[in-house]
Amino acid sequence: MQLIACPWCGPREEVEFSYGGQAHVPYPDSPAELSDEEWAHYVFFRDNPKGRFAERWNHSAGCRRWFNAIRDTATYRFERVYRLDDPKPVTP
Amino acid sequence: MTSPFRTPEGGRIDRSATVEFTFDGQVLRGHPGDTLASALLANGRHQVATSVKFGRPRGIAAAWAEDPGGLVQIEEPFPEPMLLATTVELYDGLAASGLPGQGRLADVPDSARYDAVHSHVDVLVVGAGPAGLAAALTASRSGARVALVDEQSEAGGALLGTDDELDGAPAVDWVAAAVAELAATPDVLHLQRTTAFGLYDDGFVLALERRTDHLGAAAPKHVSRQRVWRIRARSVVVATGAHERPVVFADNDRPGTMLAGAARTFLHRYGVLPGREAVVFTTNDSAYDAALDLFRAGVRVQAVVDARPEGSPQRRAECEGAGIRVLSGAVVTGTQGVERVTHALVAPFLDGEVGAGSAIACDLLLVSGGWNPAVHLFSQARGRLRYDATLGAFLPGEELDGVAVAGSAAGVPDLAGCLADGQRVARAALGVPAVPSAADDRLPTAPEPVVPTAPLVLWRVPDPSGAEGSTSFVDLQRDATVADIARAVGAGLRSIEHVKRYTTIGTAHDQGKTSGVLTSGIVAELLGVPVQDTGTTTFRPPYTPVAFAALAGRDRGRLFDPERVTALHEWHVAAGAVFEDVGQWKRPRHYPRPGEDMEAAVLRECAAARTGVGILDGSTLGKIDVQGPDAAVLLDRLYTNLMSSLKVGSVRYGVMCGVDGMVIDDGTVLRLAEDRFLVLTTTGGAAKVLDWMEEWIQTEWPDLRVHCTSVTEQWCTFPVVGPRSRDVVGAVFPGVDVSNEAFPFMTWRDTTLDGVPVRLARISFSGELAYEVYVNPWYAVAVWQRLLDAGRPHGITPYGTETMHVLRAEKGYPIIGQDTDGTVTPHDLGMAWAVSKKKPDFVGKRSFARPENHNPLRKHLVGLLPVDRQTVLPEGSQIVEYRTDGRLPAPPVPMLGHVTSSYRSAELARPFALALVKGGRERIGETVHVPVDGTLVPVEVTGSVLVDPEGARRDG
Numbered sequence A: 001m002q003l004i005a006c007p008w009c010g011p012r013e014e015v016e017f018s019y020g021g022q023a024h025v026p027y028p029d030s031p032a033e034l035s036d037e038e039w040a041h042y043v044f045f046r047d048n049p050k051g052r053f054a055e056r057w058n059h060s061a062g063c064r065r066w067f068n069a070i071r072d073t074a075t076y077r078f079e080r081v082y083r084l085d086d087p088k089p090v091t092p
Numbered sequence B: 001m002t003s004p005f006r007t008p009e010g011g012r013i014d015r016s017a018t019v020e021f022t023f024d025g026q027v028l029r030g031h032p033g034d035t036l037a038s039a040l041l042a043n044g045r046h047q048v049a050t051s052v053k054f055g056r057p058r059g060i061a062a063a064w065a066e067d068p069g070g071l072v073q074i075e076e077p078f079p080e081p082m083l084l085a086t087t088v089e090l091y092d093g094l095a096a097s098g099l100p101g102q103g104r105l106a107d108v109p110d111s112a113r114y115d116a117v118h119s120h121v122d123v124l125v126v127g128a129g130p131a132g133l134a135a136a137l138t139a140s141r142s143g144a145r146v147a148l149v150d151e152q153s154e155a156g157g158a159l160l161g162t163d164d165e166l167d168g169a170p171a172v173d174w175v176a177a178a179v180a181e182l183a184a185t186p187d188v189l190h191l192q193r194t195t196a197f198g199l200y201d202d203g204f205v206l207a208l209e210r211r212t213d214h215l216g217a218a219a220p221k222h223v224s225r226q227r228v229w230r231i232r233a234r235s236v237v238v239a240t241g242a243h244e245r246p247v248v249f250a251d252n253d254r255p256g257t258m259l260a261g262a263a264r265t266f267l268h269r270y271g272v273l274p275g276r277e278a279v280v281f282t283t284n285d286s287a288y289d290a291a292l293d294l295f296r297a298g299v300r301v302q303a304v305v306d307a308r309p310e311g312s313p314q315r316r317a318e319c320e321g322a323g324i325r326v327l328s329g330a331v332v333t334g335t336q337g338v339e340r341v342t343h344a345l346v347a348p349f350l351d352g353e354v355g356a357g358s359a360i361a362c363d364l365l366l367v368s369g370g371w372n373p374a375v376h377l378f379s380q381a382r383g384r385l386r387y388d389a390t391l392g393a394f395l396p397g398e399e400l401d402g403v404a405v406a407g408s409a410a411g412v413p414d415l416a417g418c419l420a421d422g423q424r425v426a427r428a429a430l431g432v433p434a435v436p437s438a439a440d441d442r443l444p445t446a447p448e449p450v451v452p453t454a455p456l457v458l459w460r461v462p463d464p465s466g467a468e469g470s471t472s473f474v475d476l477q478r479d480a481t482v483a484d485i486a487r488a489v490g491a492g493l494r495s496i497e498h499v500k501r502y503t504t505i506g507t508a509h510d511q512g513k514t515s516g517v518l519t520s521g522i523v524a525e526l527l528g529v530p531v532q533d534t535g536t537t538t539f540r541p542p543y544t545p546v547a548f549a550a551l552a553g554r555d556r557g558r559l560f561d562p563e564r565v566t567a568l569h570e571w572h573v574a575a576g577a578v579f580e581d582v583g584q585w586k587r588p589r590h591y592p593r594p595g596e597d598m599e600a601a602v603l604r605e606c607a608a609a610r611t612g613v614g615i616l617d618g619s620t621l622g623k624i625d626v627q628g629p630d631a632a633v634l635l636d637r638l639y640t641n642l643m644s645s646l647k648v649g650s651v652r653y654g655v656m657c658g659v660d661g662m663v664i665d666d667g668t669v670l671r672l673a674e675d676r677f678l679v680l681t682t683t684g685g686a687a688k689v690l691d692w693m694e695e696w697i698q699t700e701w702p703d704l705r706v707h708c709t710s711v712t713e714q715w716c717t718f719p720v721v722g723p724r725s726r727d728v729v730g731a732v733f734p735g736v737d738v739s740n741e742a743f744p745f746m747t748w749r750d751t752t753l754d755g756v757p758v759r760l761a762r763i764s765f766s767g768e769l770a771y772e773v774y775v776n777p778w779y780a781v782a783v784w785q786r787l788l789d790a791g792r793p794h795g796i797t798p799y800g801t802e803t804m805h806v807l808r809a810e811k812g813y814p815i816i817g818q819d820t821d822g823t824v825t826p827h828d829l830g831m832a833w834a835v836s837k838k839k840p841d842f843v844g845k846r847s848f849a850r851p852e853n854h855n856p857l858r859k860h861l862v863g864l865l866p867v868d869r870q871t872v873l874p875e876g877s878q879i880v881e882y883r884t885d886g887r888l889p890a891p892p893v894p895m896l897g898h899v900t901s902s903y904r905s906a907e908l909a910r911p912f913a914l915a916l917v918k919g920g921r922e923r924i925g926e927t928v929h930v931p932v933d934g935t936l937v938p939v940e941v942t943g944s945v946l947v948d949p950e951g952a953r954r955d956g
């Protein structure tokens, strides 16, 4: 069972966290102006890379705060966590 | 009475006490400190069981968990299947029997308790042999918090099975001193009889502690039988030793055939001679120690058969000095005997060719094919293994963060090396200097190791019998042979994982502890590829079997999942309520009177609510307090309808959708103040809706000045429902004008009752005149009782969730998650009226414009009335077209939808249902069919509101 470092609480057991899918997919400014296809991309389409992935996580059984993380989907390792108001880290 | 094969002295058993036990019905004796296996051997008994497929006699072939032969079932004191005689500690009254490869589950409940413990340490050392003890001592002396776990009954590891010396005294004396030092150190947790069976991410280790198994009937009842330690360690030192590996030859499974090191353990640790006349077959130097030790203990060692062309010149000289014959360049090709080996067939062996052999009489055949480091935990942590062609073994092949392997688990061959390695690895784990800096941190001096003669890697001896290895057993537990591997390879299998599954090798109780590497070697040989390329099968937890009861711990029965009860629970129990689980809540489903079944009780309760007055404990309803200057903005964005226009004092029904436009919850909203709302959710949706609000606030709208908190448990809620509800509520709360004019539908009012704040709300989930009463749980029972007292003249009837469901279904009110399934929009539910057209946006709005949302064949929520006025349609039933012939069309039968809710209605005097039906609203008035138990039941499609469609009753 992995430890996940909540930006507010520090390392905690992974069972305290829940997954929130791809990060940096903002709610569109004006949904009404989007084509059906553009809206469908917001609602349904997400990346599914092997390797580094920017994800949303929620410390749901802890401080209940959302945060972002860069995680490797092949090794499951968290490479870093950052707050929602931090910019997306530049990864090599 | 002395057991015939017990040595006159020595061993770590308590000879002053006798233990009586029963095996296969025979009463036998042993001593405290014995295992079932050592006690059986002391009584001359090698055969324990018969094999799973061929019924061949099988005996004790090793001294611990790697034994593939001695499977037993404990019958007394508590039945437990599939244990190894070698790992069952002997106790008085133990009754066991041999198992033919399969056990029997107990048919009585297990009365023992199981538990779990958490521990956090700097260093966890697994294994209390020389390397593990050295590591634990080094770590504890540095001030680290240390845990040391070991699967045996006492510390010492391999030292318990030898007569090795340290500092010129028996090595076990040093073990005792080390254990005493650790015990005196406060920050050390030392657990014996504790098997680390799984190594997971970030230093997380699961270990099973067997606390009372060795005590039998004397086990104290207040102590849990076993418990799982959940240890989180900054560093894990794997010092789990090595398993000796046999060599495969024909009929290598006869009882009396045993690993050489195991015989040493039985001798030194248990004071048992595993035989009188031994043949020792080896490919390496280590078995010579067994030969010499047994010889000194009085066993006639008929021959040491060494497969190496030159054997070991040095060890040969030792043996010949003692008068033991050594046959170099020779192998054991087979055995004779039935229930016990009587002869070893020995033949010259040169360049892989077996010469003409002869039989040597023996009752004990010791075998050593080398040693496999116990890399299981390292491999579980996804550590890569490397094949060492000299040792014929897989060793840790990389450094892992936080996991280090020490001692013979890392391939270190000798005692001095293991001690030094344990210390080195502990220092590295702690990040302290590699050179001993303190005088008091010294390790004992071991005898200078003798440089061994290189071993021969030999997986199998060619079968000279012509049987092609069909009795050359690789996995004794699975009765799988060299011939089976050859068949697998012949069938084209190349991957070791495929060979494993084809032959079942390594899938039994021992998980291939002796057979795994042998299989890799034999497969490599048959394919003509290096063993490194074949690799091993994946090591997975658990290292040794763990009972489900231990994993479950206390999380069983009522403690499996938390039970939530309302403040009225005791009242419900006393009233004879039948409960149902709603999420974690225990809710009264109905209150049967004597002689009533559920159907009768529900019809009575429904009639009371529709014609008089009923009362429900609705306290489980989700309640969220939403506060802040932007509270109305938040709700406008999350609900499909407008909430900001709601007046303080009023209530509005609302629907929430996901971004895909599908309904996720519904409920009512009370505006408490300009900046404060009480959001009511479904019982099951409470946590989900709070999470949903938090997610949007935190991730999308952090600028909103709004906060949400659950107040579900801060308010008990009692809907008082029915035409007489006004009389009841008016009587209990005389300060409130309950008239329709002063207190209209969808409003709320605060009042007090004897100084206790109470909130009343005109909300109806039944279509009837109704008042919801909200009160602090501390006063819930009192308020509930006053309502009952006031309602008595009107026949007030407590009702449960089943009646609540019938009443709401009669009104066509959907239950989200029952009448919907994540593909249903508000429009599908006939709730276009609850979707704001004014708001520029809200979550889900854009999806309503998708073409699919305007498909006329979308499923709509409609009512169904079985034409026969009798059938209660099973929920989940499919709906098909009406057929005049009453028969299903040929498959695939076109499905129109399914039944989502179905009840018997007192009001309608017939059963009815809600259903999702394709284009359902256009089909109102049509007849369709529902297949029930093989017949087609005609049903009429109706609107979803079957009772009081004009809504005349809500105001009383």
Ligand SMILES: [Zn+2]
Binding pocket: A006, A007, A008, A009, A010, A059, A062, A063, A064, A065
């Ligand atoms: Zn946190």
